[in-house]
Amino acid sequence: MKHLNLLMLTGVLLMSAMAMYALLPSHEKITQEVAFVPQAPNYNDTLMWLTVDDDKDGRGADVFYVVSTWEEDWQNENGQTVHYADVWNERHRRHMAREINKVAAYMSPGNRFYAPFYRHATIESFMLQSEDSIRQRVQLAMDDVCTAFDHFLAQRDSTRPLIIAGFSQGGLAVVHLLKHMTDETYGQLAAAYVMGFKVTPADTLESRHLKAAQGESDTGVTICYNTVKDVKYIHPVIAATCMSINPVNWRTDATPAILHDTITVTLSPENQVLVVKGYEGKEYPPYKDFLNVGDIHSCEPWLYSECLQRNFKVRAEAWRHRKR
Incomplete structure (x- = not known):
């Protein structure tokens, strides 16, 4: 009888625990569900960086680049689910390096280029039910980027x-860095480029460092843009932004710009997104019915690469002129 009562009590406690868990806020559930977190990066180790020094005359900029999402949820050798990239896993670093090297090909000429590997959150993290859940999940990744940035600042001129x-x-990490940096560091900023992610009104209230670009050469500003085929394809998690600029003509109004002779890029001031015509983005197939479903998310670093390369130089020179 005692054993029966004990079993009944255990069952009641288990059901109570399950009921309490069901009532927990989603972000607390996520914290409890994370079964394994990979080892933190050591940014004193050169293995944690991809760098290119192509500033031959000392007149370029220092470019700090943060790579996008490359990993899906995976399992470690013990069968535990992992929601983050493992920077000590050579395969994961190789994945990130694909994008970093391709971006460096146009961002590094004339500059010093630095890109850290970090424990970025998996793509499933951005498919959670709520923005609060996403913020909780990605915080570890953002902390890594801030740590890498502080290490970079300590070394640079x-x-x-x-x-x-x-x-x-x-x-998203760039938005976090703008909130994280001191006013002294902000004074060194020629520009920040948020490619394919949003800046929210709440973000701008949290930091005066988030200042929307108004033209081609203003400094200390944030360049933010997201590309869609039609405004109906705006992705709320990624592209529902409060600031945007056209990186082809550097206008904040609806003046259309022609890119590569055949693509028309027009900013929708009402929706703060770029609407493209003459470009289908077929090289970027839909992913999990989450990305590239009319939003052409994957084109952001590549479609405007020539415009960005020129603009890096313009804003760096404008910053130097302002500092004279």
């Missing part, structure tokens, strides 16, 4: 113009 840029989750 602060008399040089600073450019920070990132794509997708890396764009």
Whole structure:
């Protein structure tokens, strides 16, 4: 009888625990569900960086780039689900390096280019039910980027113009870096490029460092853009932004711009997104019915690469002129 009562009590406690768990806020559930977190990066180790020094005359900028999302949820050798990239896993670093090297091909000429590997959150993290859940999940990744950035700042020459840029989750990281940086560091900023992610009104209230670009050469500003085929394809998690600029003509109104002779890029001021005509983005197939479903998310670092390369130089020179 005692054993029966004990079993009944255990069952009641288990059901109570399950009921309490069901009532927990989603972000607390996520914290409890994370079964394994990979080892933190050591940014004193050169293995944690991809760098290119192509500033031959010392007149370029220091570019800090944050890579996008490359990993899906995976299982470690013990069968535990992992929601983050493992920077000590050579395969994961190789994945991130694909994008970093391709971006460096146009961002590094004339500049010093630095890109850290970090424990970015998996793509499933951005498919959670709520924005709060997403913020909780990605915080570890954002902390890694801030740690890498602080290490980078400690090594660099602060008399040089600073450019920070990132794509997708890396764009989110740029927003975090603008909140994280001191006013002294902000004074070194030529520009910040948020490619393929949003800046929200709440973000701008949290930091005065988030200042929307108004033209081609203003400094200390944030360049933010997201590309869609039609405004009906705006992705709320990624592209529902409060600021945007056309990186082809550097206008914030609806003046259309022609890219590569055949593509028309027009900013929708009402929706703060770029609407493209003459470009289907067929090289970027839909992913999990979440990305590239009319939003052409994957094009952001590549479609405008020539425009961005020129603009890096313009804003770096404008920053140097302002500092004279």
